Amino acid sequence: MQITSSVSISVTAGMQMQSPPPILELNNVEVIYDSVSLAIKGVSLEVPQGGMVALLGANGAGKSTTLKSISGLLRPERGKVSRGEVRFMGQNIDALAPQERVKLGIVHVLEGRRVFEHLTPDENLIAASAVRGNRQDMLRNKDMVYSYFKRLYQRRTAQSGYLSGGEQQMLAIGRALMTQPKLLMLDEPSLGLAPFLVAEIFEIVQRINKQEGLSVLLVEQNAVAALEVVSHGYLIENGRIVMHDSAEAMKKNPDIQEFYLGGAEGRNFHEIKHYRRRKRWLT
Template identity: 50%
Template structure:
């Protein structure tokens, strides 16, 4: 298996447990989506894989995270990038004082193959044709959509084998969301990448994914391929807005309880 999380627990500050026996499998070449409400543990799962927990006083305290046969739980982040795992964090975290080109080149800072770096820059421009006219612009003054292009382009410059995306469509207009997911799908196909995606736009994410997981309270409560998720009544109601019950009260706590009851049987 390309990436496996087996019974993973994550604890912050030595006392706050966020992940509880989390189990996820990602096959090479797949696009896998992780869905769930705010606070379910999705971002923590991604940071556990990309070795970014220590910056927030978090730690994998139980279980194994295995990537291409290697245990990477609590690894050094630079080693994780060298191994081919690159994460695009949520929140449009460009280096705002640098230009677009400088941001892109930051992604290649561990590489010494200058000729290949130049070729990869051209590929990034092909995926995101809006970027070349902006290369000398200060990244902090870009629009949200432009920043997201820079961030994904910067990640591609690191030559990832596993690309991790955390809420890439957050705050974008619907037409930009559609374009973004089409581009992500194209990158996956043409680069042969494996993609792990956390996304609030469940409809767009499921439409593109090969497999998906639903997380509640730090646990995986449901998983299946695209057709299984699209056909699941609870996924339709709680994530795709297809309940057909607009006249019923929508009490968040009641729906959360019902969702938990259905997931866990």
């Protein structure tokens, strides 16, 4: 009896220690445009339930295309997933239209702070709430957005076209939150913003992630800011994932430091005769 009890306890403990399945999985995804141009090549990544993950890379590396393969926004640009699969909460969503993916809980904040400039922030948030929920949900979600983005509350009756770049980015994220998402995808939220605004927005997103349990996939060129708030990161180059590690490990990686964190500043490479700017993952 004691042996059986011991085995039972061990099995139960093992089951309790198992981590939940990831909320998002990309398995060997390839995207092709116009049936000719291969944009991303065998991309695989995961976002854990309630996790915050960064996808880093230079301009044109394939970051935005990866997000569009998840949100379903490839078709208007004559693109499609030609290989692999995108799974959300265990479900293959490749065949779903963008609006169906939003209903499942995926929201994509596009690059460029796209808001209705002729409407006030309050009206922008109300318009976004039409996607999901009733009036009671709208009021509750709006209060939640204003509790995180206090600047927006102060400017809630101003015309959105007159907001600063940082305020418009906050509004774009706030609009996304009105859809009651399970996965928030942000495409270059730091673009064109002053460093203090980037720090403020990323700190708020980090709080939303922790307090609301919202999973976040953050696409960024600004590796310095991104690696301060995420737990893990992926690095994409030329449409391929070339590195995946914890944020701390990536910050310490000499190649990441040199090519993405500005670690090469102050070195005079003209004085180093045999120096070659070649990343270790390319050898």
